[in-house]
Amino acid sequence: MSHSKFELKQLFSSTLGIPSELVTDELAYNADPRWDSTAHLQLVMAIENTFGITLEMDDMLDMSSVAKAAEILKKYGVVWN
Amino acid sequence: MSTTEQKLSGFNSLALDWLRTPSFQLVEMQEEALERVLLWRNSPEIRLQMVDDQPISMASHLAWFEKQKRCDKQIHFVVKHQKAPVGISNLRCLGDGTLAEATELEVGLYYGDAKLRGSLLAFAPALMTINFCFKGLGAKRLFARVKASNLSALRFNKTLGYEIVKNGPLIQMDLTECRFDEASRPLCRLLKV
Numbered sequence: 001m002s003h004s005k006f007e008l009k010q011l012f013s014s015t016l017g018i019p020s021e022l023v024t025d026e027l028a029y030n031a032d033p034r035w036d037s038t039a040h041l042q043l044v045m046a047i048e049n050t051f052g053i054t055l056e057m058d059d060m061l062d063m064s065s066v067a068k069a070a071e072i073l074k075k076y077g078v079v080w081n
Numbered sequence: 082m083s084t085t086e087q088k089l090s091g092f093n094s095l096a097l098d099w100l101r102t103p104s105f106q107l108v109e110m111q112e113e114a115l116e117r118v119l120l121w122r123n124s125p126e127i128r129l130q131m132v133d134d135q136p137i138s139m140a141s142h143l144a145w146f147e148k149q150k151r152c153d154k155q156i157h158f159v160v161k162h163q164k165a166p167v168g169i170s171n172l173r174c175l176g177d178g179t180l181a182e183a184t185e186l187e188v189g190l191y192y193g194d195a196k197l198r199g200s201l202l203a204f205a206p207a208l209m210t211i212n213f214c215f216k217g218l219g220a221k222r223l224f225a226r227v228k229a230s231n232l233s234a235l236r237f238n239k240t241l242g243y244e245i246v247k248n249g250p251l252i253q254m255d256l257t258e259c260r261f262d263e264a265s266r267p268l269c270r271l272l273k274v
Contacts, residue, residue: 029199030199037198037199037201037203038236038237038239038240039236040200040201041204041240041268044201045267045271057272057273060201060271061201
């Protein structure tokens with residue numbers, strides 16, 4: 001399944017309520033007050049729904065930045081174009 | 082057995098099962114935890130969210146602990162993750178009766194461990210505490226008080242099914258078992274609680 005990084009960043013933007021121009025690869029968990037435990041939960045559920053996958057707990061917890069999320073999703077067969 | 086340990090001695094083992102998962106345990110607060118708990122309680126980030134946000138002396142803390150040990154209307158748990166203390170969960174029964182008889186309880190939870198505070202795992206002890214109240218103690222309604230400025234806690238509680246019942250500088254929220262079961266389903270699936 002092929003997806004664009006733009007799509008991933010849009011998902012972060014809409015789920016975390018952070019303007020898309022501020023969603024960079026470096027955006028990190030807990031570095032922005034809007035990305036807290038509740039937002040992280042919503043993000044995990046949105047990622048699972050969007051990409052049709054079920055994340056392992058370690059991967060959910062390890063999803064600490066946009067770049068890390070993109071890297072983790074590769075393990076689940078997501079290809080970035 | 083200390084007086085504090087006796088608080089849970091009246092509950093059957095099925096009720097107490099809600100206080101344990103492979104990763105987390107809620108254990109009754111004992112003397113040996115007091116120093117650590119005071120450090121957490123006096124840290125600026127925790128005090129900021131407390132109704133009484135003034136620093137607490139060790140003498141006051143000890144006096145509070147002795148008093149609550151003898152009180153059968155409340156209990157304080159130390160939240161342990163992988164056996165390490167990470168926070169506090171507490172229950173206080175509202176109205177007449179003891180904790181064991183209560184139908185309405187006020188629930189509180191905070192994490193001294195900053196890493197856990199912002200983590201997805203922060204939901205697990207909340208789920209355990211609430212399940213213990215509803216399924217273990219047979220409570221009908223839970224309450225929480227959250228400072229209006231604490232947006233993160235308000236969202237956290239809403240995710241668990243809490244609804245606002247009174248607005249103001251200190252927001253009052255309530256939770257029924259039905260709302261909790263519905264709201265917590267995705268959380269339980271993710272966290273395997």
